[in-house]
Amino acid sequence: MLQHLFKLMWNKKRAHGLLIVEILASFLVLFGVSSLIIYNLRNHQQPIGFDYQNVWIVDLRPSDMPDSLQIEVRRQLKERALSYPQVEAASFSTSVTPMSMSRSNSNLSYKKASTMVDFATFDEDFARTLRMQVAEGRLFNKADEADQLQPVIINRALQEKLFGDEPALGKFLGEGKERRRIVGIMEYFKQRGEYQENTPVMIQLAKGEEKKWVNNLMIRVKPGTDATFEAQMMRDFGNIAKGWSMDVTYMEKQRENQHNLVIVPVIIFLVVSGFLLINVALGLFGILNLNIAKRREEIGLRRALGATASGVSRQFVGEIWVLATFGLLIGLIFAGQFPLMNVFDLEAGVYLLAMLVSVLVIYGIVTLCALYPSRQAATIQPAMALHEE
Numbered sequence: 001m002l003q004h005l006f007k008l009m010w011n012k013k014r015a016h017g018l019l020i021v022e023i024l025a026s027f028l029v030l031f032g033v034s035s036l037i038i039y040n041l042r043n044h045q046q047p048i049g050f051d052y053q054n055v056w057i058v059d060l061r062p063s064d065m066p067d068s069l070q071i072e073v074r075r076q077l078k079e080r081a082l083s084y085p086q087v088e089a090a091s092f093s094t095s096v097t098p099m100s101m102s103r104s105n106s107n108l109s110y111k112k113a114s115t116m117v118d119f120a121t122f123d124e125d126f127a128r129t130l131r132m133q134v135a136e137g138r139l140f141n142k143a144d145e146a147d148q149l150q151p152v153i154i155n156r157a158l159q160e161k162l163f164g165d166e167p168a169l170g171k172f173l174g175e176g177k178e179r180r181r182i183v184g185i186m187e188y189f190k191q192r193g194e195y196q197e198n199t200p201v202m203i204q205l206a207k208g209e210e211k212k213w214v215n216n217l218m219i220r221v222k223p224g225t226d227a228t229f230e231a232q233m234m235r236d237f238g239n240i241a242k243g244w245s246m247d248v249t250y251m252e253k254q255r256e257n258q259h260n261l262v263i264v265p266v267i268i269f270l271v272v273s274g275f276l277l278i279n280v281a282l283g284l285f286g287i288l289n290l291n292i293a294k295r296r297e298e299i300g301l302r303r304a305l306g307a308t309a310s311g312v313s314r315q316f317v318g319e320i321w322v323l324a325t326f327g328l329l330i331g332l333i334f335a336g337q338f339p340l341m342n343v344f345d346l347e348a349g350v351y352l353l354a355m356l357v358s359v360l361v362i363y364g365i366v367t368l369c370a371l372y373p374s375r376q377a378a379t380i381q382p383a384m385a386l387h388e389e
Helices: 002-011 017-045 067-083 126-130 142-146 156-163 208-213 227-240 251-294 296-304 309-335 348-378 382-388
Strands: 055-061 087-093 105-110 113-122 150-155 180-186 201-205 216-221 245-250
Touching: 017 251, 017 309, 017 348, 055 067, 055 227, 055 251, 067 087, 067 208, 067 216, 067 227, 087 126, 105 156, 113 156, 126 216, 150 156, 156 180, 156 201, 227 245, 245 251, 251 296, 251 309, 251 348, 296 309, 309 348
Parallel strands: 113 201, 150 180
Antiparallel strands: 055 216, 055 245, 087 113, 087 216, 105 113, 150 201
16 A cells, blocks of 8 residues: 555656645754744753842943052952842942843863863952852852962863863863863853853953953842832942943843743744745645545546545545655755754754654644545445536
8 A cells, every 4th residue: 555655646746846846945944943932942941050030230431540559449348248238249240141132252282182161250249149050169259369370160162072081170271361270160150041052151350450441230139129219229339439431230130131032033933834834735635635525536436446435534644644755855854864964063953853843744734634525535435426527
């Protein structure tokens, strides 16, 4: 039966060529969308490694004053912020704050291993402000400011990239002035939100000359703190940092912006994919109806020779499955290149699961499209069909 169906549809491959191309295109688009969704959902299941709620960010733009005075003004601003009962913690950072659109990265090597690393620079109070913890080692402390070496905290992804299965705690990275000592290892630190992959990250302490660049004051406020306090705080800050420009943003709002960058493209691809699938479904539906109209005599003769209604129905469903299989086989050859060639550096499991989902969706759609026409074919009575002949 199956061999007969394949032979029957292969003989009509020219007539069904356009439909096979549509199924192929739909599969490839669906595969791309599925890969994107599965990749993001997998990332979303991982923790981000910090608490973004109730964190405000005061973006400071210093006036034209010596660096030493700027550092002193920043110290006063932080002390003032911590003096409010509404503020739980505060920490300075560069413009690369979590959930922001800013990013600082560079290549980092250890022996023969090398990888791209995202950098973040905070003062020693960042862990309390962002409610972060380390899995191994320790956080920054006051003694680190006097250390000649730059203490850094890395995430587990960076450890695996550079050190593999070896322990990384206490080891050194870089040379000369860039020499750093690993004092802590955290499991996760996804700066751009839940949908980001846990890529290699290094957190370094703002000390010495680096304090000139920490112009963002992250402030953790108590839940329910409103705009009245914000206005009061900004007035006080303005009196301390005269001539400085400053704006307040909210980490939760920045998180929404980061999520939109992920969700909007997914929605666009879903719309395009849905449009293609609807076209394919309509094409299949039309072809099956046309086949039934053209093959009434054949169906009637088969029924007269003893074919059951369910047997006729299964034949039409089988034919459309064979047609879909032609398109899917070609599509799987193309899609299979993604995990084999490690395209976009994604795990092979993402692509394989996307292939499975796409194949099931295509088969599900063609089956739904074939149900009504196949039932129509099954209702054809032999006497009526042969009489028309």
